Amino acid sequence: MSRHRGHSGRRQGHGHGHGHGHGQATPALAIRTTSRTALLAGLAVALVATLVGLVVWWPPGDTVQRSAEAGGPAAQFAAPGVTFPTGTIVKVGPRCAGSGQPDGAGCSTLTVTVEGKHAADGPIQVQVPPEVIDSGLAKGDQVELLRTPAPPEAGAGAAASYSYFATERTGTLTWLAIFFVVVVLVIARWRGLFSLLGLAFGGALVWWWMLPALLNGAPGVGVALTSAAAIMFVVLYTTHGFSLRTSTALAGTLLGIVLTAGFGVLAIGDAHLTGISDEGGAVLSTFGALDFQALLGCALVIAGLGVLNDVTITQASAVWELRAVSPHASRAQVFASAMRIGRDHIASTIYTIVFAYVGTALILLMLLRVYDRPLLELLSTEQLAEEVVRTLVTSIGLVLAVPVTTALAALIAAPVVPDDSVAASAI
The missing domain is CATH 2.40.50 (OB fold (Dihydrolipoamide Acetyltransferase, E2P))
Structure with missing residues (x-):
């Protein structure tokens, strides 16, 4: 169906509403008031829960100092x-x-x-x-x-x-970071600038809130959910603008985060992983009564944030564009079309997750390769099992987030029908 017909369909008894994401117009769509209210109410509840988590687990400013006084890692470093x-x-x-x-x-x-x-x-x-x-x-x-x-x-x-x-590597890291920023700004322009601001916020939250909160003994999964939600609220709206499309992607991302956390906790417990797989974990264990299984669960959630955000915003955008060119198509038709896009995205993103792990753990894999033991037996080692669980759990959360986000978007972006309860809007 042509875009011209889509616009003519919207002129049949519906007004126009336009949202803008940093200079990019969002197509005006028929949005049912009930669906929009339910989505925004759900996000409001999630935002309140996130703010409560930030306050409840706000770490004291002397977390590291108290570690030094207790003879922990801060005292042992030098x-x-x-x-x-x-x-x-x-x-x-x-x-x-x-x-x-x-x-x-x-x-x-x-x-x-x-x-x-x-x-x-x-x-x-x-x-x-x-x-x-x-x-x-x-x-x-x-x-x-x-x-x-x-x-x-x-x-x-x-x-x-x-x-x-x-x-001393400061010089290399500095010019590399500057070149990265320049490349992003030249190619992505304003969208790139806002993504860099979101990245800076995420890094600051991890360093100054999440890590001290974990060191202070806050529950790992709770801190992970709070951190991930806070980062996604800021990153998605900063990068993609305030719109129902972005809100739908955010809702799908939050649901994907919850699913990842749930499967992560289940897998860690069932595999009896300790969460201590290297020398760093052993040193950190001297800090105090830290729950390393919960810390591993936190790591699983944070590790899946980037790819989760990627697929959810893509699926939401796909549904919005499909609805714009086919305003009278049923929700099932739009969902099916968007899922064909999502399946391709799932395949390529899983490759990204797996090969990213291979690249970061290349030395470990080479070491395990020279052992004269079958691969299936080596999978039971703490280091390899931990990474396999991390890869599979984040992939499961990613795959499930695609149909969840697509279904939400198809529900929000309703077909155009002569109904007074429908408002043409992109907000």
């Missing part, structure tokens, strides 16, 4: 008096492994001049792992050092000791 000065490399020693030189003969070392207030310590030599040499460090590059002052019993003239801590 001893009193230890500092992290920056130094410039003046000489790179040859790699020990395969260099023909024994350890301790100047191989796999960096000669560094210390900068800042400790510059008087003069050039110092620090041992580094062979892989640091292999990374391509050269004269003039900067590294971060760990400086440990001499103990009091060594006397006033005793020299401090230095060790390698990290390679």
